[in-house]
Amino acid sequence: MPPTEGAQEQALLDEMSRINNDYGVLQRRTAQALARTRHELAETQNVLGMVAHDLLTPLQAVAGFAEFLLDEPNLTEQQRHLVDRIAHSAEMMTGLTDELLQSMDVGASSLVLAPVDLVALVDSVSSRYRLLGNAVSFDRNTPAVKVDGDAIKLERMLDNLVTNALKFSPEGEQVEIAVVDEGPTVVLSVSDHGPGIAPEQHAAIFAPFHRAPGTAAAPGVGLGLAIVRQIVERHGGTVSVDSDLGQGATFVLRLPVMSPRPTSKA
Ligand SMILES: Nc1ncnc2c1ncn2[C@@H]1O[C@H](COP(=O)(O)OP(=O)(O)O)[C@@H](O)[C@H]1O
Ligand SMILES: [Mg+2]
Missing domain, CATH: 3.30.565.10 (Histidine kinase-like ATPase, C-terminal domain)
Incomplete structure (x- = not known):
């Protein structure tokens, strides 16, 4: 016996409700995945920011002490040259670390107007x-x-x-x-x-x-x-x-x- 019109309609409604349900589940899962990804990205940026920040202090110490040593009058020519290179490298690394930190901060923090x-x-x-x-x-x-x-x-x-x-x-x-x-x-x-x-x-x-x-x-x-x-x-x-x-x-x-x-x- 062929299904009655009422039964056909019911089957269609059931199917639609199932699709609707699946769609809802999919939407929830996508939103959860998106939230997780956002959270992980923020965490990564946080960690990177902290690493860059923690690098800055010892780097500044190296640069500062090297500058201080350069004022020492009794250095040999070669010692002076080497200390000068230490100072220069530390200064460059400080600059790079600072730039990384800046770019993360500018992207993440809000403006204080x-x-x-x-x-x-x-x-x-x-x-x-x-x-x-x-x-x-x-x-x-x-x-x-x-x-x-x-x-x-x-x-x-x-x-x-x-x-x-x-x-x-x-x-x-x-x-x-x-x-x-x-x-x-x-x-x-x-x-x-x-x-x-x-x-x-x-x-x-x-x-x-x-x-x-x-x-x-x-x-x-x-x-x-x-x-x-x-x-x-x-x-x-x-x-x-x-x-x-x-x-x-x-x-x-x-x-x-x-x-x-x-x-x-x-
Ligand atoms: N005043 C300038 N004169 C000539 N080239 C410049 C100048 N400013 C920027 N540039 C060019 O633009 C590039 C990007 O600049 P920037 O993003 O500040 O990077 P960085 O200073 O680390 O090289 C530089 O590497 C350089 O090629
Ligand atoms: Mg530049």
Whole structure:
């Protein structure tokens, strides 16, 4: 006897309910797997961050003690040379570890926003470089411009651009920083007179671990500009480079100017 229409309908409903059930189970399992993966990724980043952080302290000690030894007047020529190499290697490893730490921190932690006067920040950073004997110039009479930003991360962003400008330029070449208020955006530029960057490299240099050809001799792992881009984009801004081989390089950051808060006239 063929199944009645009612029985057929019931079978169909049963089948649909079974599929629905399976779909629900699948959805739950996928969500659980996703949560597990996210958790594991966060754990891995945590561990990496802690390792990098724990490496920094002994590395800084090695670098510091080596510097201290270099002041010792009774070193032989060869001893001085070896201590100098220890100091240099420790300094390089400190830089690399610090960059790894920075890139993980920028990706993971949230911004601590407050009104930041970009001009005051640039002024303090450029003075710090001048104190260390670097030719970094900035017009101190630039009118103040405020952005809604994370001062520590903005400083890190600027530091990455200035250290690049200095390390890729011939010793003693001037690095110029400028801040121009262009209404809704403020333009911060860092210019150098170094070797420049070929146009076909302009997009690639912002990718993590990418270094332009001919760069290998300079210390670094290729994370600095990726960090710069991440920080500026998290502030709602952009970064670009204006350069060609033999022409020096200008890195241009555009950030939204902080809209004035309504003032109460009490
Ligand atoms: N001011 C500059 N002048 C010339 N090349 C630069 C400059 N800044 C960055 N670059 C190029 O972009 C690459 C990526 O820069 P970055 O991410 O800071 O890495 P790193 O400094 O570790 O090499 C550099 O390796 C270099 O090839
Ligand atoms: Mg760099």
